[in-house]
Amino acid sequence: MLKYSAIALVIGFILDLIIGDPRCFYHPVRLIGKAIEVMEKFLRKVFPKTPGGERVAGLALIICICAASGLVPWLILKLCFQVHTALAVGVMAIICYQFVAVKSLKVESMKVYYSLKNGTIEDGRDAVSMIVGRDTQGLDERGITKAAVETIAENFSDGVFAPLFYFVIGGPVLMLVYKGINTMDSMVGYKNDKYINFGRYAAKLDDVANYIPSRLAGLILVLAAGVCGESMKGAWRIFKRDRYNHASPNSAQTEAAVAGALQIQLAGNAYYFGKLYEKPTIGDAIRPVEVEDIRRANRLMVCGGGITVAILAVLHTLTVLILLGII
Numbered sequence: 119m120l121k122y123s124a125i126a127l128v129i130g131f132i133l134d135l136i137i138g139d140p141r142c143f144y145h146p147v148r149l150i151g152k153a154i155e156v157m158e159k160f161l162r163k164v165f166p167k168t169p170g171g172e173r174v175a176g177l178a179l180i181i182c183i184c185a186a187s188g189l190v191p192w193l194i195l196k197l198c199f200q201v202h203t204a205l206a207v208g209v210m211a212i213i214c215y216q217f218v219a220v221k222s223l224k225v226e227s228m229k230v231y232y233s234l235k236n237g238t239i240e241d242g243r244d245a246v247s248m249i250v251g252r253d254t255q256g257l258d259e260r261g262i263t264k265a266a267v268e269t270i271a272e273n274f275s276d277g278v279f280a281p282l283f284y285f286v287i288g289g290p291v292l293m294l295v296y297k298g299i300n301t302m303d304s305m306v307g308y309k310n311d312k313y314i315n316f317g318r319y320a321a322k323l324d325d326v327a328n329y330i331p332s333r334l335a336g337l338i339l340v341l342a343a344g345v346c347g348e349s350m351k352g353a354w355r356i357f358k359r360d361r362y363n364h365a366s367p368n369s370a371q372t373e374a375a376v377a378g379a380l381q382i383q384l385a386g387n388a389y390y391f392g393k394l395y396e397k398p399t400i401g402d403a404i405r406p407v408e409v410e411d412i413r414r415a416n417r418l419m420v421c422g423g424g425i426t427v428a429i430l431a432v433l434h435t436l437t438v439l440i441l442l443g444i445i
Contacts, residue, residue, distance in 0.1 A: 263407050
């Protein structure tokens with residue numbers, strides 16, 4: 119399986135650029151999400167409704183979802199390889215494409231761009247509310263643009279780079295295990311009364327799973343800044359300085375690189391569910407944030423994805439050739 123990861127990686131990435139996210143009920147992420155919902159209800163009934171009981175239930179959720187996320191693609195690909203290698207490579211490529219979010223991220227964020235360009239401020243608020251978790255009712259054009267750019271930057275790590283990274287080193291099996299972890303964090307990894315205990319380990323595991331990918335993704339965006347004609351020097355400077363300006367150890371890694379590349383200031387205070395959260399800023403306000411920054415951020419994201427695929431495919435191919443004794 120791992121021998122053919124580089125080929126499937128390139129095909130899968132190209133398919134994502136052309137087709138984008140398949141919006142159907144049976145998308146694997148939706149199935150993982152449904153499994154998490156069912157398991158959460160079951161585990162909450164089985165384990166004691168105490169802080170300790172909820173933490174153990176959350177740990178059981180992790181074990182079940184990770185095991186299922188890895189076992190299903192392994193069984194499917196095992197059967198495919200028994201039929202024909204070409205079939206297995208094709209299935210691997212399809213799996214890869216379904217879990218890489220370059221086109222869908224670009225399409226959804228560009229809806230914000232066109233809403234601000236051609237519509238009203240309310241249209242922009244509605245569009246950005248579909249891709250961010252913060253309150254958007256009081257955002258002006260600058261705030262809407264910042265929110266969209268931050269989403270593009272942050273999601274480059276866990277929506278583009280990390281899936282590709284895990285696909286290369288562990289094939290579809292490890293990629294799906296990662297997406298299982300990522301989906302659990304997005305569904306139960308909250309610090310509220312309901313999930314502070316149940317989702318604690320899921321949130322911690324997601325931090326661990328994204329620790330290396332987020333940092334490498336930030337470096338990739340620094341390279342992308344040079345390729346796209348943005349400030350590579352600024353990207354590197356802000357990446358080094360501000361990549362920990364976030365409550366999460368991973369989220370600001372890519373945001374810092376994008377802020378430096380575009381020479382704008384991101385992050386800062388934001389409202390969530392009517393409550394103001396004071397957050398540090400990322401980057402320097404060398405120039406004002408403008409709507410075109412959404413388009414520029416998307417260029418960095420797409421370019422970064424291409425650089426990622428090229429580097430990972432070459433490194434993987436060299437590794438396979440060395441292990442086979444060819445070079």
